[in-house]
Amino acid sequence: MTEVYFSQDIETILDRIPFEVLGKSVAIKVHFGEKGCTTFLSPRLVQKVYDKIISSGRDASLVECNVLYKGSRTNSTDHLKTAKEHGFTDMNIDILDGELGDEFIDVMGCKLGKGLEKYDSIIILSHFKGHMMTGFGGAIKNTGMGLGSRAGKLHMHSRIKPSVNQNRCKSCEICINNCNAKAISLNKTTNKAKIDSDKCEGCAMCISICPERAINIPWASETSEGLQKKIAEYSKAALSIFKNSAIFINVLQNITEDCDCLDKPQKPVLDDIGFLLSDNIVAIDQASLDLANNKGFNAVQKSIEKQPQIEHAANMGIGSKNYKLISI
Numbered sequence: 001m002t003e004v005y006f007s008q009d010i011e012t013i014l015d016r017i018p019f020e021v022l023g024k025s026v027a028i029k030v031h032f033g034e035k036g037c038t039t040f041l042s043p044r045l046v047q048k049v050y051d052k053i054i055s056s057g058r059d060a061s062l063v064e065c066n067v068l069y070k071g072s073r074t075n076s077t078d079h080l081k082t083a084k085e086h087g088f089t090d091m092n093i094d095i096l097d098g099e100l101g102d103e104f105i106d107v108m109g110c111k112l113g114k115g116l117e118k119y120d121s122i123i124i125l126s127h128f129k130g131h132m133m134t135g136f137g138g139a140i141k142n143t144g145m146g147l148g149s150r151a152g153k154l155h156m157h158s159r160i161k162p163s164v165n166q167n168r169c170k171s172c173e174i175c176i177n178n179c180n181a182k183a184i185s186l187n188k189t190t191n192k193a194k195i196d197s198d199k200c201e202g203c204a205m206c207i208s209i210c211p212e213r214a215i216n217i218p219w220a221s222e223t224s225e226g227l228q229k230k231i232a233e234y235s236k237a238a239l240s241i242f243k244n245s246a247i248f249i250n251v252l253q254n255i256t257e258d259c260d261c262l263d264k265p266q267k268p269v270l271d272d273i274g275f276l277l278s279d280n281i282v283a284i285d286q287a288s289l290d291l292a293n294n295k296g297f298n299a300v301q302k303s304i305e306k307q308p309q310i311e312h313a314a315n316m317g318i319g320s321k322n323y324k325l326i327s328i
């Protein structure tokens with residue numbers, strides 16, 4: 001049975017990091033919070049994890065990939081600016097999928113941020129909270145969705161290709177000039193952009209560069225269960241790069257109804273619970289969910305079944321749901 005350590009003190013948790021499994025170059029996967037969010041992981045907390053790795057004589061970088069939608073973390077320049085504004089000022093930061101989010105490696109059919117290849121170990125440092133499409137977000141979500149390049153994120157979120165909102169399109173042709181698949185053209189009758197879904201390769205570049213936010217992401221084309229399963233599959237692909245050199249820390253503080261991608265403040269819906277550490281991505285999410293449910297998390301996003309991501313990850317063999325919670 002997998003051990004999951006639980007404490008209300010982050011230093012106590014950090015003392016349990018099994019350094020013997022970590023190599024020389026450690027990526028620390030975090031989420032810097034969308035501009036306007038106030039409940040993302042605090043930079044002071046992240047700094048403690050970072051300093052712990054550095055003080056062990058290893059190299060460390062905070063790593064992330066750009067987001068799918070148009071926001072403050074859509075390209076690397078804006079992403080780094082947002083991170084700095086949110087207080088992540090004294091740590092190396094590495095946005096893994098390039099300036100425009102189009103640099104990826106294909107691992108098991110999953111499109112992951114290319115920069116992942118530079119690291120030999122990873123710490124997945126996750127803020128546990130609710131999520132409007134997956135019920136909750138923890139280690140599996142932070143790994144699978146978070147390490148997906150923009151094309152990977154579109155792949156997870158959608159079964160169909162993007163489309164153009166004709167009312168918003170201003171016919172500037174920026175998307176046409178940047179689509180490598182030559183899938184976009186101006187409709188001769190309406191003079192608005194249109195996407196040929198047969199030619200579209202799902203790179204999601206047009207979504208990020210349209211200045212009018214006129215390219216629709218077909219969010220509703222995937223079910224929550226389908227999305228959760230794909231996220232678990234991306235987690236499996238990402239962790240395959242690191243073999244057994246991956247550690248998971250879940251932070252059960254500032255637990256909100258929705259995720260840190262929301263561009264507005266949210267109020268926590270539960271009292272803070274504490275910190276968990278494990279070398280098992282499935283066990284730590286199951287333990288986090290169980291602890292939170294004991295405090296009333298069942299009422300959060302209650303229309304969404306929260307187990308599919310855990311079940312699918314366990315069924316694929318990337319971890320076990322059976323855990324032993326060790327309070328320290």
Ligand code: SF4
Nearest residue numbers: 169170172173175210
């Ligand atoms: S970039 Fe946006 S506004 Fe410009 S043509 Fe394409 S869809 Fe229309």
Ligand code: SF4
Nearest residue numbers: 179200201203204206
């Ligand atoms: S998603 Fe990529 S390939 Fe598809 S239309 Fe947009 S830019 Fe072109």
